[in-house]
Amino acid sequence: MIDYAFPGLLNYWIVFLLMMIGLYIVIAHENLIKKIVGLNVFQVSVFVFYISMAKIKGGTAPILADSIEVYSNPLPHVLILTAIVVGVATTALGLALVVRIQESYDTIEDDEIRDIEERSD
Amino acid sequence: MNIEIITSDALNVMTLLFMAVTAIAIARIRNLFAVVMLSGIYSLMGATLYVILDAVDVAFTEAAVGAGASTVLMIGTLALTSANENATPNKQTIKALIACTLIGFALVYASFDMPLFGDPNAPIHNHVVPRYLNDSMAEIGLPNVVTSILASYRGYDTMGEAFVIFTAAVGVIALIGRGRREKSANENMADANNVMKRKIVLRVVSKLLIPFILLFGLYVQWHGDFGPGGGFQAGVIFGAAFILYGIIYGLGTLRKALPAWLTRWLMALGVLLYACTGVVSLIKGASFLDYNVLASTPTGGQHIGILLVEFGVGMTVFASIVTIFCAFAGRAAADVNKVSAKQRSAGHD
């Protein structure tokens, strides 16, 4: 008999903590690269959330073989494969924008950029 | 109680805790190089966790993309911007902390009605998915269920994904790509300035490794039906080989081996190959992306279809990754030239 009490919900709670740290980095930090790193952390945590829910205790990777009976759920894996690609695409684009911002504002701190913009208005 | 299951659960929780520590470090450290490396490590630990949680394909992708490609791009960006972050004003910190705590509590509140971790009776394991696990062998004929779903059952999503990375690559060209004339001049100068080029150890080792990396990329591409892997991972690995070449031998040399027009064509042809596979099924009178009609037997058709679309994805991802890298590296080269030109003129004064 397999016991489902551990890690039970604990797994999800840590994942939520990870998500919130990511979100916090995005909201609280002014540095644009840091924001994008935060976005990455946030997204990876969401991926972990999906993969966690796909796991079956005692299951194996969903590659069919004769000797195995229990497989973990492959569908979230597929969704997250797609989401990872979307994530890296967003990161690449965001970083390209950061490079351009550095070139035209000479800073990548959002508060300094806001100051410059307000002064030029 | 099964000892293996307990070990895997303990590992799972421990990896998650390590990830939490890394994330906190990312939030607190202000040296951006350290932050970027930590974010790579965070992704890598995520990949480890996916292996523990049986998601080998995802782990493969996360390691190649999250820990590899993204980190390279971020370091490229750092080379062009600054390495340190200013201190954050306290007011905003508190606001953000409150917002995140509230959302976090909402999520914890939500968790109390979730099925427990690893419970096989959860709805997601009993609706929709059983068909993939039980019938995909008969309907598609591949042992790797993830590939079956990715390329066939939900092939349309994967096409969207290929277009997303294509969009990003084109977008990066539009943002930081350079005109043709400007480019060659910059790259040649960058090569002359390239310090790495003279380092014999790096050159020998990379020459030794690159063929094997390419070979491995091909293996991942064609073996994706049977084991973890597929077009996306293969594309990133292939791209990594060329990026390594570019880092060590200089951007100009890379562009000689792989000119800009070639990557642009590959990028476009890859997504077109994917979509055209779908159009062929349309013309043969079936639904879009219905591979059954591509050969005389349904599973044979599925095989051909999946092979083609995976190849398309591989092509696009490979070309896109190289394009994005070259755009960043080209900017950096131009930047180095600007700085050295400035220094030279300052020296004359």
Place this chain on the structure above:
Amino acid sequence: MDMILDIASWAFISGGIIFCLIGGYGLIKLKDFYARLHAASLIDTFGVGLIFIGLMFQAGFTLVTAKLILILVFIFFTSPTATHALARAAINHDVLPDVDTEEERDLVRQTKTTKSSTS
């Protein structure tokens, strides 16, 4: 037989872990970049190497062992190269070793002048 294999394998793995721990400790405790790099390379070579040998004992003569050997070869090629590249990059960015005695300091100065004259 299994028993002996198990013990051997665990001995190797424990050895590897010890090297990893020492490497990690050195990474934190040593005072300058080059010394830390040295500590880190201990993990790549001895730590990983011993753990892999231990794992090979676990796997026996299977495909897994062959793959492990390949990975080991790969690591033995790449990690010293990476260390080398890191050290080179550090020199290029004028990171100097932190030394105690006067002679060593002279040595550092000499390298610095030769480097700046060549570049």
Place this chain on the structure above:
Amino acid sequence: MTFLSLNMSVLAVIVPLMAAPICVLLRHSGLAWAWATAIAGITFVLSIGLLQHIMANGTLVYEMGGWDGPWGIVYHIDEVSALVVMIVAAIAAVVMPYAKLSIEREIPKERHYLVYCMFLLCMAGLIGMAVTGDAFNLFVFLEVSSLSSYVLISLGNDRRALTASLRYLIIGTLGATFYVIGLGMIYMMTGSLNMTDLATSLPEVQDTQTIHVAFAFVIIGFGLKLALFPLHIWLPNAYTYAPSAVTAFLAATATKVAVYAMLRLIYTVFGDVNPFETYGLRGVMIALALLGMFAGSLLAIFQTNVKRLLAYSSIAQVGYMVLGISIGNAIALEGGIIHMFNHALMKGGLFMAMGCVFYMVGSTDLKDMAGMGKRMPLTAAAFVIGGFALVGTPLTVGFISKFYLVQGALAEGWWPIAFMIMFASLLAVIYVWRVVEVMYFQKPADGDLSYNEAPIAMLIPTYVLIGAAVYFGTDATLTSEISLNAAQTLLGGSK
């Protein structure tokens, strides 16, 4: 012919999608433009065909890859989806001819083909969002359209376009990720991603805490995307600094498609749950919509840049749509849906008129608009007519949508809301009047009143949209028939 009628739905997405890589290969500014325009035209024809087909035969289900039901991805197209597809394709078909001159003026030549490629991708992404019946596929196409719109916005002339685009990227990604988290929880509780399948299985778990939070997450996610007040902060700068043609296209389509997605979630996925009653959503949504209407209009009054003024007005107009959705009876819903169409026409037209001004003057600041009534009489007239529509004067489309909204509110006996709709329109009078006053009654600082009209190639597309805004205002039988059908389908739930 059967080939077309069978596959019209999928062709409407893949024609622009496949045209985009070809556009990259063309590399020639003029060729790429001609290609993109032709594709936009073809897509428009397809979308009209699709709409007719749906009106005649009812909901269309298209099984992607031949895999049925919840296992594969299916298109699920009813009147609302077809209408939204038609809006996107129509606006693209009008903006593309207009874009040539405008983009030549505002963007360096070697980037033109990239702009057209992004246009096609954005359009394909928006259409893909409108037709899909799969909740995760919605996210994928949302990202196709978002990534391309970030690039399009960043190509604006002003350096503030870059920061606007990056802020939009960060907020947009947060919104999309919130949606993915919510969707993950929904999937966790039901095991399905198919919208109709979800609609049948969600009522069983509707009272779990997980679904409560999941619903909040998906709504916040799309709230960010559609600039629902107070989640609108990304919008004004993005619309102000983007290239004129891009602003015209995005303002007319992107928020509409996000509104559509929210409509789909509330009325189809959660249709049988009835979140307005079960979760007490109605009060919150109505309050936010009203706040958005007033705050948007009030902020618009104080703007000195006309593009930014129109952007704030967009926030207010989104408020009208959300109000229609959340009042929730057939008439108000009809008003909300018809306003999606009407607002696309008038906002597209207004931004295109501003594009004409920018083309000739190089600025859309209010102070540079002085004397426009004499210098660019046709453009100024287009702006005035569009402004009338925005206010909601009779004989324009704005009147039709507000008429239905007021009726819907009155049918529920909520006369204060009806009153507030009219009062918000009065605010619109103020900000439109400010522009009109400057254009017709102020002399420019240099006193130059020479006739200097925008090129005819830009004026014609502008007048097509403005003309449509008047035509559908005088004869609304067609649009109201479609949107009434759409509203009834939605209210019928998934049954």
